[in-house]
Amino acid sequence: MMEELLRYFASPSNREVLLEQLGQHVYLSLVPLVAGVLLALPLGRIAQRIGWLRAALLGGAGIVYTIPSLAVFVLLPSLLGTDFTSSLNVVIALTLYTTALLVRPVLDALEAVPAHVTVAATAMGYRPHRRFLAVELPLAIPALTSGVRVASVSNISLVSVGALVGTGGLGRLFMVGFERDLVQIPVGIVLTVLLALLVDLLLVLGCRLLTPWERAGRAVIAS
Amino acid sequence: MITDIAAWLLDPANWTGEEGVLRQAWLHLLYCVFAVCAAALVAVPLGLYIGHTGRGSVFVVGFGNAMRALPTLGLVTGIAVLFRGSVALAALVVLAFPAVLSGTYAGVRAVPSQAVDAAKGMGMTSKQRLWQVELPNALTLLMGGVRNAMLQVMATTAVAAYVGLGGLGQLLIEGQTIGRYDQMASAAILIALLAVLVDLALAGLTWLLVPRGVTLTAANTGARPRGRRKQR
Numbered sequence: 001m002m003e004e005l006l007r008y009f010a011s012p013s014n015r016e017v018l019l020e021q022l023g024q025h026v027y028l029s030l031v032p033l034v035a036g037v038l039l040a041l042p043l044g045r046i047a048q049r050i051g052w053l054r055a056a057l058l059g060g061a062g063i064v065y066t067i068p069s070l071a072v073f074v075l076l077p078s079l080l081g082t083d084f085t086s087s088l089n090v091v092i093a094l095t096l097y098t099t100a101l102l103v104r105p106v107l108d109a110l111e112a113v114p115a116h117v118t119v120a121a122t123a124m125g126y127r128p129h130r131r132f133l134a135v136e137l138p139l140a141i142p143a144l145t146s147g148v149r150v151a152s153v154s155n156i157s158l159v160s161v162g163a164l165v166g167t168g169g170l171g172r173l174f175m176v177g178f179e180r181d182l183v184q185i186p187v188g189i190v191l192t193v194l195l196a197l198l199v200d201l202l203l204v205l206g207c208r209l210l211t212p213w214e215r216a217g218r219a220v221i222a223s
Numbered sequence: 224m225i226t227d228i229a230a231w232l233l234d235p236a237n238w239t240g241e242e243g244v245l246r247q248a249w250l251h252l253l254y255c256v257f258a259v260c261a262a263a264l265v266a267v268p269l270g271l272y273i274g275h276t277g278r279g280s281v282f283v284v285g286f287g288n289a290m291r292a293l294p295t296l297g298l299v300t301g302i303a304v305l306f307r308g309s310v311a312l313a314a315l316v317v318l319a320f321p322a323v324l325s326g327t328y329a330g331v332r333a334v335p336s337q338a339v340d341a342a343k344g345m346g347m348t349s350k351q352r353l354w355q356v357e358l359p360n361a362l363t364l365l366m367g368g369v370r371n372a373m374l375q376v377m378a379t380t381a382v383a384a385y386v387g388l389g390g391l392g393q394l395l396i397e398g399q400t401i402g403r404y405d406q407m408a409s410a411a412i413l414i415a416l417l418a419v420l421v422d423l424a425l426a427g428l429t430w431l432l433v434p435r436g437v438t439l440t441a442a443n444t445g446a447r448p449r450g451r452r453k454q455r
Contacts, residue, residue: 066422068378071411074395078224078408153291160294161382164396171296178300178386185304189297196292 004183022191024087024168029155030199032091036098037148043099044106045132054107061100069093069158073165085166094158098151105147109140142214145207149200156196160188170195227405228412237409244394248417251390254383255376255421258315259323262372266323267365274331274361275353283328290321295379303386311388318379319372326368330361359434363441366429373425377418391417 008014047054072093077084080092113136121135163171173188208215231237238244273279295318303311334357342356384392391414398406 063419066374066377066419067415068374068381068418070378070381070392070395071415071418074407074411075415078228078404084404150291153288157292157294160296161378163296164382164385165399171294174294174296174300175385178304182304185297185301189294189301192294192297193289193292200288200292 001183005187008181008183008187018173018187018191021168021170021172022195025156025159025170025192025195028087028090028159028162028167028169029094029152029195032094032098033148033152033155035091035095036102036151039095039099040102040106041137043103044110047103047107048110057103058107061103064096064100069097069161070164072096073162073167087162087167089165090159090162090167090169094155097158098155101151101154102144102147105144106140109143109147110136112143113139138211141207141211145203149203152199152203153196156192156199160192224404224408228408231405231409232412237406242393242397244391244413247389247391247394248413251377251380251392251414251417252421254312254315254380254388254390255373258312258376258380259319259369259372261316262319263323263369266320267327270324270327270365270368271331271353271358271361274328275349275357280328280332283325287321287325290318293318295375296382296385299379299383299386303383303388311383311386314383315376315379319376322372322375323365323368326371327361327365330364330368331357333364334360360437362433363429363437366425366432370422370425370429374418374422377414377421381414 043057047057073089076082076089076092077086080089082088082092117139118131118136121131126135159169160171160174162169163175170188170192173184173191177183177185177188240246270283273283295314298317299311299314302314302317306313338356338360339352342352347355380388380390381392381395384390384396387393391410395407395410395414398404398410
């Protein structure tokens with residue numbers, strides 16, 4: 001096993017391919033993550049404000065999330081007219097998943113903002129839009145982050161399924177590994193897990209940086 | 224395009240026989256139910272134990288997160304290559320396990336502490352509390368874990384056809400090999416449909432299993448197990 005690993009990494013062409021697939025993987029999993037967050041925020045807000053849309057949005061999100069990824073990858077080209085092997089299919093599919101996964105956490109996070117805080121902000125003269133961006137959204141960040149962490153891990157794991165329909169990413173390693181070069185399977189698994197851990201770590205750090213008051217509050221309580 | 228797909232789906236020849244839709248759908252369903260049941264057989268008792276005693280809760284959270292990062296295709300090809308043949312089913316069990324475990328654990332942890340304290344005050348033993356108070360109250364989240372596990376296993380079974388496990392994914396991959404998009408799309412539609420139907424069935428099962436009292440309390444007090452849901 002060790003020898004095979006050394007042999008695999010000794011070849012410059014292998015390393016080059018590996019780096020390229022890794023780059024593809026990062027692109028294919030993180031672009032949908034960002035797009036999904038940007039879509040889920042307004043949708044969660046709408047679900048919070050408009051009662052009858054809430055059930056529809058949450059139900060729709062549940063159904064989207066139930067549909068297996070391979071099926072979505074295959075069906076999107078005929079629905080959107082995209083090219084069958086285009087990586088756009090994977091990006092759109094994962095954006096849908098991310099959005100579906102995040103609508104509920106966004107809604108929960110927004111609803112967890114204490115009423116007295118929003119009332120105080122209104123009394124201080126914040127108009128609804130500004131209040132949402134400056135008060136409610138920042139306070140929702142910690143709860144939101146836990147949702148985004150789940151979505152990022154699930155995206156990074158799902159991109160490899162795209163390899164079956166011909167898009168890039170580390171999933172290629174599994175196919176090549178299964179067909180002829182065994183050693184690529186563990187390499188792919190380890191890299192995917194490491195990538196997921198790294199992104200998770202960055203998200204936790206980002207959340208800390210964005211919410212300095214959390215630590216300040218804890219320090220006050222402790223003293 | 225759509226007419227091609229409809230034509231494929233309506234052709235009775237595609238539904239019967241060894242490689243037909245009916246048989247593959249049956250296999251698909253069988254694999255998924257087997258995998259989730261096998262995982263639940265171990266994960267539910269373990270989750271109940273950890274939730275009840277509080278021992279090893281760090282393990283559940285960490286393990287659940289780490290498992291989610293595993294790429295399903297990698298796991299399936301890896302296990303298929305290591306063990307050959309239908310042992311690749313083991314990959315499905317492995318994938319179902321953490322979802323059921325963390326659902327069960329979260330369910331037990333989210334039982335209102337007043338209920339557990341009241342049970343204690345009434346003189347219930349630890350065992351009685353677990354079976355008569357904690358388990359019934361935990362069922363909603365427990366079944367949520369089972370549904371999560373099922374949808375993940377449904378998706379992975381479609382992928383597992385790549386290593387020759389059979390199921391509806393096989394029709395899809397076969398369609399790709401012979402360049403028949405109508406077959407691929409039909410298989411994709413059937414995979415999606417089966418997944419949604421099974422999820423609905425599990426939602427119905429949840430409704431049947433969860434005692435009326437628990438549902439009513441949750442509806443009346445608006446008490447959703449918030450805060451602890453983060454562990455998902």
